Amino acid sequence: MQIHRVQELFKQSPVGQRIAVCGWVRTRRDAKNNFSFLEINDGSCLKNLQVIADGALENYETDVKKLGTGSSVRVEGVVVASQGKEQAIEIKAERVHVYGFSPEDFPLQKKRHGFDYLRTIGHLRPRTNTFGAVTRIRHTLSMAVHDFFRSRGFFYVQTPIITANDCEGAGEMFQVTTLDLDKPPRTPEGKIDYARDFFGRRTSLTVSGQLEGETYAMALGNIYTFGPTFRAENSNTTRHLAEFWMIEPEMAFADLDHNAFIAEEFLKHVIRAVLEQNQDDLHLLDSFVQKGLKESLQNIVAGPFARMTYTEAVEILEKSGQKFEYPAKWGSSLQTEHERYLTEVHLKRPVILTDYPKDFTAFYMRLNDDKKTVRNMDVLVPQIGEIIGGSQREERYDVLLERMQEAGLKPEDYAFYLDLRKYGTAPHAGFGLGFERLVLLCTGMGNIRDVIPFPRTPGHCEF
């Protein structure tokens, strides 16, 4: 007999059919008249399937009445219309096979557990309603990322994880080595002899696939990456992970306007996918994790994002009469309080800010004619703040070289990157999005450690 997934059964309501279902018991309730209700979850959706197991089953006393939370079963029976209000169908069991009981010390008994505690049992937390919902939404978002780019003719490119570049000096890096730390080989001068490391040089984990991605955009046109990136920063916040997934599209023959257009379309596309495909999961998270989650997502997709330059934003902040901890000033970074004022108070919608002062931006961002600002953008959304950062890239060889030297980079380390400007250069642009920030936005979860299966943070590398 084919095994049915609970989600299918709720969709198809095949009343009268004999079916088989496998899953884990969430609760067992024994009724007075010698029968029991089992709530079965198989992870395919939030909802449990109710099973009626009565005393006539040959293993009713020996097995069924011993089923505790977390036990795994295979149920064969007939789909019947449910008399309860909670669900349309239930199963009248003809056979209940127990694969595995779950002892009473099973850590997920039927009560709500704190997220801090659940983090210590990362291998079991996906069996809870909340983490099941987060996992399914994360899946929907992953698929929507690929769908969005594929349907627009982008090619998926896997850029390297181990690298000898440090991109933009964007962050602290993890070293990757096969040297014996206890007795590393040394050069005659006494330095670590990286010529004898696995790759014959010092290597690290990537902080961004952008530079490598650009080489493929300058051949294939439109590409995107979707892979893990790393920061060895000692940031113990609810927004930082040492290992996280990043999405980085790069488009040849595109300027910043097109980049901003694609970023807005992209964000709306993936959020709409969750609104359409994860209604039960969203309802749960809206009810128990973040009130108003669904409405805030609907607001993002409802209308156009605002557009303004950094300079305009600073003027608005200066004129706002708002007391900020750090007064907004042209030439300074925008603080979270500034970003929130713009999106939540002043505009009440997402905004794409462009053309920041060059002094706190990366060397590869295209210099504007004013020589003071660059052709970059940040997409800010209410409550979350910056979710996407991007830029038109500097396509002029001489200007790029000068910016590199200003930034203290050695051009010879970036010869491949300069080659893209030497041979058939073209305007191009791209952006980056931390995938877990997007999952935070779409789940309403408060801690980024709870939206990735096995979080890596300072002092934590469990499982």
Next chain:
Amino acid sequence: MQIHRVQELFKQSPVGQRIAVCGWVRTRRDAKNNFSFLEINDGSCLKNLQVIADGALENYETDVKKLGTGSSVRVEGVVVASQGKEQAIEIKAERVHVYGFSPEDFPLQKKRHGFDYLRTIGHLRPRTNTFGAVTRIRHTLSMAVHDFFRSRGFFYVQTPIITANDCEGAGEMFQVTTLDLDKPPRTPEGKIDYARDFFGRRTSLTVSGQLEGETYAMALGNIYTFGPTFRAENSNTTRHLAEFWMIEPEMAFADLDHNAFIAEEFLKHVIRAVLEQNQDDLHLLDSFVQKGLKESLQNIVAGPFARMTYTEAVEILEKSGQKFEYPAKWGSSLQTEHERYLTEVHLKRPVILTDYPKDFTAFYMRLNDDKKTVRNMDVLVPQIGEIIGGSQREERYDVLLERMQEAGLKPEDYAFYLDLRKYGTAPHAGFGLGFERLVLLCTGMGNIRDVIPFPRTPGHCEF
């Protein structure tokens, strides 16, 4: 004016329309009567778009006649039916804007270059026909992987890259650290003090996401991973990479038969996607890289894979009368020569071999009742050999514990994995597939370094 991609233009043949195309010049050919042919490639497909640029263009002498291979242009003009046989349409240019010339030292002049040489210019090689084709096929395969699992209710799960486990002791691992190799902190006993490393313990790059994947399968039912994995092995062969992408599905309530069924369906699905979506690319590779490529792919999808046990395979090899370098013998690993004989000579089709001797298999594979073999499988295809390895997992707590101890593993290091057998255990199964091996199979390329954008091998970590 909207920029059109060359692929769209060939699909739609919008004769008479004014369009814009951006791309790189592959060749320029000057005709006698004061006009030139430009072959433009934008990476969207293998085919070039032919542009007719005549002397009436205002920049014909100053720009067009200087366009060399590799230059980037924007062409605006009218689509006309082509008089040549090579293509259905071409563009009569009304404007040719040059974004960037390409000096004569551009390394990809119009001639065939050796793959060894192209590997040294990994940032430019995607601009060649071969590497463009490989990149597009790799993209098709990536999308087909996600499509296959999504359509069957599998959830995509991102398992961790940095890990404190060593999975099955499957291979040499890269160490990940933020300690100063020159002066690492030491304990009072003089050992490296990993308590002061970033994660407070010794960490490495993952060799497999399987064990973590199982934790999600035992909650969500069917999951798969698709991410980078690593081996710090000093293998300088055409089949080994230090960094490669792996696909690992895991299914709860599944036995080995179902596992083999899904593996066969999977392989056929992704190969069919390439046969359907990359006809021009395949034709190129079939013509210039591996004769017979397309036919060998068609053979894989044409009929059912054979099934036999390891024991049956050894009997066939023993009776074959074939002279092998290493005679086949029960209890020994199958060599490539054995695998090739089975798929290419004896069966002439792919085969799924099952139930290998437990002595050379991993601890987590389910022990058969004979206590000598395990419930595992290898999928072998002609020419490539093993492409998929998998097993039904040992779901019995006591048996697993014993196998761990036999393998010299400390059960306390795998407490989370044992928990899956303690709380609601269930039969489950899964397999793993090295993505680059799949790309090799589908492109006919001879060296695995040429099917990943930036290969990492001993001594090589460029870009």
